[in-house]
Amino acid sequence: xxxxxxxxxxxxxxxxxxxxxxxxxxxxxxxxxxxxxxxxxxxxxxxxxxxxxxxxxxxxxxxxxxxxxxxxxxxxxxxxxxxxxxxxxxxxxxxxxxxxxxxxxxxxxxxxxxxxxxxxxxxxxxxxxxxxxxxxxxxxxxxxxxxxxxxxxxxxxxxxxxxxxxxxxxxxxxxxxxxxxxxxxxxxxxxxxxxxxxxxxxxxxxxxxxxxxxxxxxxxxxxxxxxxxxxxxxxxxxxxxxxxxxxxxxxxxxxxxxxxxxxxxxxxxxxxxxxxxxxxxxxxxxxxxxxxxxxxxxxxxxxxxxxxxxxxxxxxxxxxxxxxxxxxxxxxxxxxxxxxxxxxxxxxxxxxxxxxxxxxxxxxxxxxxxxxxxxxxxxxxxxxxxxxxxxxxxxxxxxxxxxxxxxxxxxxxxxxxxxxxxxxxxxxxxxxxxxxxxxxxxxxxxxxxxxxxxxxxxxxxxxxxxxxxxxxxxxxxxxxxxxxxxxxxxxxxxxxxxxxxxxxxxxxxxxxxxxxxxxxxxxxxxxxxxxxxxxxxxxxxxxxxxxxxxxxxxxxxxxxxxxxxxxxxxxxxxxxxxxxxxxxxxxxxxxxxxxxxxxxxxxxxxxxxxxxxxxxxxxxxxxxxxxxxxxxxxxxxxxxxxxxxxxxxxxxxxxxxxxxxxxxxxxxxxxxxxxxxxxxxxxxxxxxxxxxxxxxxxxxxxxxxxxxxxxxxxxxxxxxxxxxx
Amino acid sequence: xxxxxxxxxxxxxxxxxxxxxxxxxxxxxxxxxxxxxxxxxxxxxxxxxxxxxxxxxxxxxxxxxxxxxxxxxxxxxxxxxxxxxxxxxxxxxxxxxxxxxxxxxxxxxxxxxxxxxxxxxxxxxxxxxxxxxxxxxxxxxxxxxxxxxxxxxxxxxxxxxxxxxxxxxxxxxxxxxxxxxxxxxxxxxxxxxxxxxxxxxxxxxxxxxxxxxxxxxxxxxxxxxxxxxxxxxxxxxxxxxxxxxxxxxxxxxx
Numbered sequence: 001x002x003x004x005x006x007x008x009x010x011x012x013x014x015x016x017x018x019x020x021x022x023x024x025x026x027x028x029x030x031x032x033x034x035x036x037x038x039x040x041x042x043x044x045x046x047x048x049x050x051x052x053x054x055x056x057x058x059x060x061x062x063x064x065x066x067x068x069x070x071x072x073x074x075x076x077x078x079x080x081x082x083x084x085x086x087x088x089x090x091x092x093x094x095x096x097x098x099x100x101x102x103x104x105x106x107x108x109x110x111x112x113x114x115x116x117x118x119x120x121x122x123x124x125x126x127x128x129x130x131x132x133x134x135x136x137x138x139x140x141x142x143x144x145x146x147x148x149x150x151x152x153x154x155x156x157x158x159x160x161x162x163x164x165x166x167x168x169x170x171x172x173x174x175x176x177x178x179x180x181x182x183x184x185x186x187x188x189x190x191x192x193x194x195x196x197x198x199x200x201x202x203x204x205x206x207x208x209x210x211x212x213x214x215x216x217x218x219x220x221x222x223x224x225x226x227x228x229x230x231x232x233x234x235x236x237x238x239x240x241x242x243x244x245x246x247x248x249x250x251x252x253x254x255x256x257x258x259x260x261x262x263x264x265x266x267x268x269x270x271x272x273x274x275x276x277x278x279x280x281x282x283x284x285x286x287x288x289x290x291x292x293x294x295x296x297x298x299x300x301x302x303x304x305x306x307x308x309x310x311x312x313x314x315x316x317x318x319x320x321x322x323x324x325x326x327x328x329x330x331x332x333x334x335x336x337x338x339x340x341x342x343x344x345x346x347x348x349x350x351x352x353x354x355x356x357x358x359x360x361x362x363x364x365x366x367x368x369x370x371x372x373x374x375x376x377x378x379x380x381x382x383x384x385x386x387x388x389x390x391x392x393x394x395x396x397x398x399x400x401x402x403x404x405x406x407x408x409x410x411x412x413x414x415x416x417x418x419x420x421x422x423x424x425x426x427x428x429x430x431x432x433x434x435x436x437x438x439x440x441x442x443x444x445x446x447x448x449x450x451x452x453x454x455x456x457x458x459x460x461x462x463x464x465x466x467x468x469x470x471x472x473x474x475x476x477x478x479x480x481x482x483x484x485x486x487x488x489x490x491x492x493x494x495x496x497x498x499x500x501x502x503x504x505x506x507x508x509x510x511x512x513x514x515x516x517x518x519x520x521x522x523x524x525x526x527x528x529x530x531x532x533x534x535x536x537x538x539x540x541x542x543x544x545x546x547x548x549x550x551x552x553x554x555x556x557x558x559x560x561x562x563x564x565x566x567x568x569x570x571x572x573x574x575x576x577x578x579x580x581x582x583x584x585x586x587x588x589x590x591x592x593x594x595x596x597x598x599x600x601x602x603x604x605x606x607x608x609x610x611x612x613x614x615x616x617x618x619x620x621x622x623x624x625x626x627x628x629x630x631x632x633x634x635x636x637x638x639x640x641x642x643x644x645x646x647x648x649x650x651x652x653x654x655x656x657x658x659x660x661x662x663x664x665x666x667x668x669x670x671x672x673x674x675x676x677x678x679x680x681x682x683x684x685x686x687x688x689x690x691x692x693x694x695x696x697x698x699x700x701x702x703x704x705x706x707x708x709x710x711x712x713x714x715x716x717x718x719x720x721x722x723x724x725x
Numbered sequence: 726x727x728x729x730x731x732x733x734x735x736x737x738x739x740x741x742x743x744x745x746x747x748x749x750x751x752x753x754x755x756x757x758x759x760x761x762x763x764x765x766x767x768x769x770x771x772x773x774x775x776x777x778x779x780x781x782x783x784x785x786x787x788x789x790x791x792x793x794x795x796x797x798x799x800x801x802x803x804x805x806x807x808x809x810x811x812x813x814x815x816x817x818x819x820x821x822x823x824x825x826x827x828x829x830x831x832x833x834x835x836x837x838x839x840x841x842x843x844x845x846x847x848x849x850x851x852x853x854x855x856x857x858x859x860x861x862x863x864x865x866x867x868x869x870x871x872x873x874x875x876x877x878x879x880x881x882x883x884x885x886x887x888x889x890x891x892x893x894x895x896x897x898x899x900x901x902x903x904x905x906x907x908x909x910x911x912x913x914x915x916x917x918x919x920x921x922x923x924x925x926x927x928x929x930x931x932x933x934x935x936x937x938x939x940x941x942x943x944x945x946x947x948x949x950x951x952x953x954x955x956x957x958x959x960x961x962x963x964x965x966x967x968x969x970x971x972x973x974x975x976x977x978x979x
Contacts (some may be wrong), residue, residue, distance in 0.1 A: 009829045013818070020817040020858075259813030263874070265779050266807035266884075267830040268799040453737060 006269055010277025011284075018247050018281060027246050028285060032239060032292040039235075058126035059181040062138040062147035062170075066131045074157035079127055081159070082188050085195045086122050122191055125184070135170075142170050148181035159196055233394035234372040236293055237387060240329055241336045241364060243289025245357055247282045248340035252430070253353035275430045279341055279423065286333035291326055298322060325397045328408075331415040332390045336364075338422030345429040371395075378407055381479050384414040384472045413627050414471060421461075421468035428461035454517040458509075462516060463607035466509050467599070467624055474504050475630060490575050498587045505595035509603045524602035525655035529715065536711030537648065537657035539704050541664025544644065545672070546693065546701035548665070551637050553692055568631075576674035584674060589667030597659045600625045600642065601649040609650075618646035641665070651716050726882060726913040727753035727776065731785040734771050734937075745771045747937035748785070753915060753930075755881075758908045760928030761917040762961060768937040769917035773886045776915065778802050789882055803831065806875035809886040816860030820851055820870045823859060824877055831878040845873040868896045872903050883907055883914045889923065901927065921957040931957070935965050 018024045063071040130147045132138045138150035150170030157165055167189065171182035201210060255261045264274065343360055347353035367388035370376060378392040389411045396403045458466075477500055482493040506524075513523045521527070576584060600621050608617035622642030629638045645658045652658075672679045681697050692698070732749040735742040746768040753759040761769050774780045776787055778798030786793060792800040815823055821842050828838035846855045849869050854862055859870060875883060885904065889897045904927055908914055918924055924931055925945060932942040941948060941964045945957065952960045 006830070009826070013815075013822075013826045016822075017815055017817050258816065259809075259811045260815060262779070262809065263807070263812050264830075266777050266802060266805070267827065268802040268832065269830050270799070450737075 003273055006273040007277045007280070010269070010274060011280050014251055014278055014281040015284065018250060018285060021250065023246055024250075024285065028243055028289045029292060031242075032289065032296045035235075035239075035293075035296070057177075058128045059149065059184060060128045060130055060147045061181075062130040062132050062141035062150040064132060064134070064138070064152060067129045069131075070156050071151075071153055072129050072131075074153040075127060075129070075151060077157045078188065078192065079125055081192045081195075082122070082125055085191055086124070088195075089122060122187075123184075125188055135168075139170055142172055142178060145172075145175065145178075148178050149185060151185070161200060232297060233391045233398055234368050236290065236297065236329075236394055236398075237332065237368055237391050238364075239293040240286055240290040240333050241340075241361065243293075244282050244286035244333065244337040244340045245361075247285045248337060248344045249347075249350055249353040249357065251278045251281065252341055252344040253347035254350050256347075257349045271430065272427060275341075275427045278430075279337060279426060282337040282341055283334050286337050287326075287330060290329045290333055294322060294326060294329075321397045321400070325394055328390070328393055328397070328412065331412060331419050332387075335386070335415055335419035335422050338419060338426045342422060342426040342429045345426065367391075378403065378411075381472075381476050383407060383410040384475045386415070386418050386472070390415060410630075417471055417624065417627065418468050421464035424461040424464040428459065449515060449517075452515075452517050454519070456519045456522045457609065458513055458516070458518050458523050458603060458607045460607045460611065462512065462518075463604045466512050467604055470504055470508060470599070471628065474628065477504065478630075490571070491578055494575060495587065498591050501591050501595045505599040509599060513603075523606060524598050525606050525649060525653070526602070527654045527656075529652040529654040529657050530717065532711045532715035533648075533652040533654070533657045534660065536708045536713075536715060537660040538664065539708030539711065540644070540648070541661040541708075542668070543701040543704040543708065544641070544661060544665045545669040546698060547705055548637055548641060548669070550692060550698060551640065555633075555636060573673050576670055579674065581671065581675065584670055585667045588670045589663050592666055593659045593662035596625065596628075597645065597649070597655040597662055600628075601645055601658050602655045605646055605649055614650055618643055618650060621646050648712055651712055653717050657712065726755045726757075727751075727759070727787075727789050727915055729772070729776065729785070729787045732772065732775060732782050732787055733784040734768075734775055734780070735783045742783075744937055746775070746782075749934070749937070749939055750785075751932050751939060751942055753913055755913055756908070756911040757929045758904070758914040758916060758927055760924035760931045761915065761934055762919065762921065762924055762931055762957075763917075763934035764919060764965075767934040769919075769934055770886055771937075772934070773807075773884050773915065773917055776801075777805060777807050777884050803878065804880050805882040805884050806878070806880040807884050807886075808871060808875045808888050809890075811890070812871050812874075814859040814867055814870055814874075817858055819856050819858055820862075820866075820873065821846060821855045823870060824873050827874050827877045833878075841877060842873075845876060849873050864893060865896050865899060868892070868899050872900075881912060883912055885914065885916045887918055888916070889918070889920065921961065925957045933961055933964050940964050940967070 061075060063075065065071050130141055132141060132150070135150075135152060138147070138152065141147040142150050148171070150168075152168040152170075154166040154168070155163075169182060169185060172178040173182075197211065201208070255264070265271070339360060340357065343356045344353040347356050364387050367385045368391050371382060371385070371388035371391035372395075376382060376388075376392065378389070378396055382392055383389055393403065393408070393411045395401075478497055481496040481500065510520060510524070513520055576588075579587065604624060605617055605621040608620065612620070622639050622645075625642030625645075626635050626639040629635075631638075645662060648658045648661060649655050672682060676682055681694065729749050729751050732746055733744060734746040735744050737743075749768070749772060751759070761772065763769050771780070775782050776789060776794060778789075778794045778801040781795055786795065788794070789801045790804040792804065794801050815826075818826065824842035824845050825835075825838045828841045829835065833841060846852055849872060851866070851869055851873065854866050859867060862870065883904075888900050888904070892900065901923065904914060904916065908927070908929075916924070916928065928945075930942065930944050931948065933940045941951070943951070948957075948960050948964075949955055952963050954960045954963060
C-alpha cells in the first residue's frame with residue numbers, strides 16, 4: 001500500500017467521520033451562513049430602526065409659561081411654518097400636530113404612526129410642551145431628562161423682514177435623545193429660514209445666485225474606514241481558525257479519549273501517514289470554513305446592498321479578487337491547522353484540549369486585533385507579523401486597495417514559513433511516544449529538561465521552529481535598529497545590525513540546542529574537512545562573486561530593476577565607501593559568513609540530514625536563506641548562493657569550508673562595490689553599472705569556480721556516519 | 726511465534742530513567758495461548774505495546790512471526806490483531822464502514838476490503854446492526870465489532886491487553902468465547918490480565934510479571950508443582966513475595 005493510498009484512506013475516513021458530526025456542521029456551515037446576515041443586516045437594521053424611532057418620537061420641549069402662553073404659541077407658529085413647508089415638498093407627508101403646542105391643525109395632517117419618511121422630504125415633527133417658570137427651571141428639566149430640549153424665544157415669533165428672531169436652545173450633548181432633539185430643532189429652523197429666504201428672493205425677482213455665490217462639490221477618494229470593512233477581515237481570519245479548532249481537537253485528543261488511537265497505531269500505518277491524513281482533513285475543513293465565510297460575506301454584502309459600507313466608494317467588493325483572498329487564506333489555514341493539531345495532540349481529553357486552545361486564540365487575537373485597527377497598514381513589520389499580516393492582506397484585498405507584489409509575496413512566504421514549522425511540530429508531537437501514550441507525562445517530557453534525552457543533532461522540528469521565530473524577530477530587530485537614535489547616518493544602523501547578527505543567528509539557536517541537550521559541535525556542523533575541501537572553498541569564494549554578479553546583471557537586464565532597489569543599492573554603496581576596508585571585511589564578510597553558515601547550513605540543513613532528501617534539504621535551506629534577506633530583487637541570486645553553500649556543507653559534512661566561501665564571496669563583492677579603483681577590470685559607473693564583465697574575466701572565473709566544485713565534490717568524507725553537520 | 730529476548734523499556738523521569746520492563750525474556754509457540762499475569766504497574770501493557778511495534782524497546786529485542794519489532798514494526802503489525810477492553814470504535818461510522826476502513830489500512834484494495842467486511846459481518850452475526858452507527862450499539866454489539874476489527878486481516882497472532890477489564894458478564898463471555906475459539910483455530914495468543922481465573926481457564930502457559938521482571942513461567946501444573954499450591958492467586962502471591970526478596974524492584978531509578 002503506497003503512502004498516497006494510505007493517506008487517501010485516512011483522509012476519506014476522517015472527513016466522513018467529521019462531516020457526520022453535528023458540531024462540525026454547525027461550526028462550518030450554520031455559523032457562517034447565519035453569522036454575517038445577522039451581524040450585518042441585523043445590527044444595521046437595529047441601528048436604523050433606533051435612529052428612526054428617535055427621529056420620529058415627539059420632542060419634549062421645556063419653555064416659559066403654559067401651553068397657552070406666548071412662548072408655546074411661538075413654538076406652535078414655528079411648527080406651523082415647518083408643516084407648511086413640508087406640504088409644499090413633492091413627496092412630503094404632513095406631520096401631525098402636537099397636542100399641546102399646536103393651536104391649529106395644519107392642513108392635511110396624518111397620524112404620526114402612518115408617516116413613512118423619505119430622504120427627499122423633511123421628516124415630520126411632533127412637539128410636546130412642558131411648562132416652566134424660569135430659564136433655570138428649563139435647564140433643570142433638561143438636566144433631569146424630563147424634557148429633551150429647552151426653548152426660549154426672546155420675543156414672539158414673527159417673520160417680518162426687518163426682524164431677527166432670537167431663539168435660545170438648551171440641550172444636553174451627552175444625552176442622545178437631547179442631542180437628537182437639538183439637531184432636529186436646528187434642522188427645522190434652518191429649513192424654515194431657507195424657505196422664507198427663497199420666498200423673499202422670488203418676491204424681489206432675484207436669482208438664486210444672489211445669496212449663494214458658490215456651489216462646491218467635494219469627492220472623497222480615500223478608502224472609507226467603515227467599521228464593517230475593518231472588522232470583516234478579522235472575523236474572516238478568526239472563522240478560519242475556528243474552523244480548524246473543532247476538527248483538530250476531535251481527531252487528536254478526541255481520538256485518544258475515545259480509545260481509538262491505540263487501535264489505529266496497532267495497524268500497519270506509519271505515524272507520518274496518519275498525521276498527514278488527519279492534518280489534511282483539518283486543513284480542508286478550515287479552508288471550507290473560510291470559503292463558506294467568504295461566500296457568506298459576499299452574498300450578504302451583495303444582496304444586502306452594503307457595498308458602500310465595505311469597499312472603496314463607488315466600487316463595491318472586488319469580486320474578481322475573491323479567489324485570490326481564498327488562495328491567500330490557504331497557507332494561513334495550513335498554519336492554524338498545524339498549530340491547533342500540535343497543541344491538541346498534547347491533550348488527553350476533549351476538555352483539556354479546549355483549555356489548551358484558549359490561550360492560542362488569545363495569542364492570535366492580539367496581532368489580529370492590532371491589525372484590524374484603522375490606522376494599521378500593510379507595510380514594515382506588519383508584513384511578517386503572523387495572523388496580523390493576513391488580516392491586513394485580506395482587508396486590502398476585500399476593499400479593493402492595491403497590494404504590491406512584494407507585499408503579497410512577503411505575507412505569503414512568511415506565513416508559509418510559519419506553517420512549515422507548525423506542521424513539523426504537529427508531526428513531531430503526534431508521533432511522540434510519550435504524547436501518543438498519555439500515561440507518560442507528555443507535556444513535561446517535551447519541555448522539562450530533566451526528562452529530555454541528549455541527541456547528537458537538532459530535530460527538524462526544533463530547527464524549523466527556531467528559524468520561524470527568528471524570521472520575524474530578525475525583521476523587527478532590523479527595523480528597530482534602523483529607526484532608533486543615530487540611525488540617520490546609516491552607518492550606525494548598519495553597525496548595530498551586524499553586531500546583533502551573532503546574537504540572533506548563533507546565540508539563540510545555541511541556547512535552544514543546549515537546553516534540549518543537543519551536541520553543539522554536531523548541531524552547528526563544526527567538524528573538520530579534508531584539505532581538498534579547503535582548497536576548493538578558496539577557489540569557489542574567489543570566483544563565485546563574479547558568477548553572482550553576472551547573474552544579477554543578467555536579471556536586471558532581462559527583468560529590469562525597480563527604482564527603489566536601485567536607490568537602495570546606490571545608498572548601500574555610498575555607506576560602504578565610508579567604512580574602512582578592514583571594518584568592511586569584518587562586518588560584511590566575516591560576521592555574515594560565520595553567523596549565516598551556522599544557522600542556515602549548520603543548524604537548519606544539519607537537522608534535515610536525517611529524513612530529508614539531499615536536494616530537497618539544500619533547496620529548502622536555500623529558500624529560507626533567501627527569504628531572510630528580505631529583498632525581493634535579491635531572492636533569485638541569494639537562493640542560488642544558498643544552494644551552493646548548502647551543497648558545499650552537505651558534501652563536506654562541515655560548515656567551515658562554506659564559511660570560507662561565504663567570507664571570500666561577501667568580502668570581495670563589497671570591496672568591489674566600495675573601492676572600484678582596486679578592481680580596474682570592472683565597468684566604471686559612467687560606463688553603466690549593468691554591463692557584463694569582459695569574457696576575459698568571466699571565463700577564467702567560471703573555470704576556477706568549476707575547479708572548486710570538483711575539488712569539493714571529491715573531498716566528501718568516506719564514512720557516512722561522521723560527527724559533522 | 727513470539728520471542729522476547731532481554732527486553733527493556735525505560736521512561737525518563739526527573740533525575741534519571743525508570744525501567745517499566747526490565748530484562749524480559751520468554752517464548753510463545755505457534756497456536757499457544759500465553760498469559761502474562763501481574764498486578765497493575767507490573768509492565769504488562771508496556772510489554773504488549775513493544776511486542777506490537779507501537780513503542781520501541783530501550784534495549785533487547787523481540788520477534789513476532791519472525792519479524793523484529795524494532796526494525797520491522799509494520800510487518801509485525803500486519804500479522805497481529807490487537808485488542809483491549811478500552812478499545813474504542815469510531816462512533817460515527819457503521820460497523821461495515823469501520824471494518825472496511827481497517828481492512829484498507831491493512832493493505833487490501835477497496836473491493837477486497839468490502840468483501841472482507843461483508844464476510845465478517847455475516848460470520849460474527851452482525852447483519853442486524855451492520856449499517857447502524859457504532860455510537861448507537863450496545864456494549865455487546867460493540868465488542869463483536871471489535872472482534873471483527875481484530876480479525877480483519879486474519880492475523881496469526883492476537884495480542885490482548887486486559888480484554889475483559891470492566892466488561893459486563895455477557896460481553897465478558899463473548900470475549901472469552903472468542904479467545905477460546907481463536908486458540909482452537911491455531912492462532913497464537915498473548916493475553917495480559919490480572920483476572921487469574923480467566924488465565925487458569927484459557928492459558929496453555931503463564932508468565933508472572935512483577936516490577937517489570939518475569940518471576941516465573943510455565944504451565945499451571947508446573948507452577949503448582951514448583952510452589953506446592955493449587956490456586957493461581959496463591960501461587961502468584963507466593964512467587965511475588967519470593968521475587969521481592971530476591972531482587973530489588975526493577976522500577977528503581979538507574
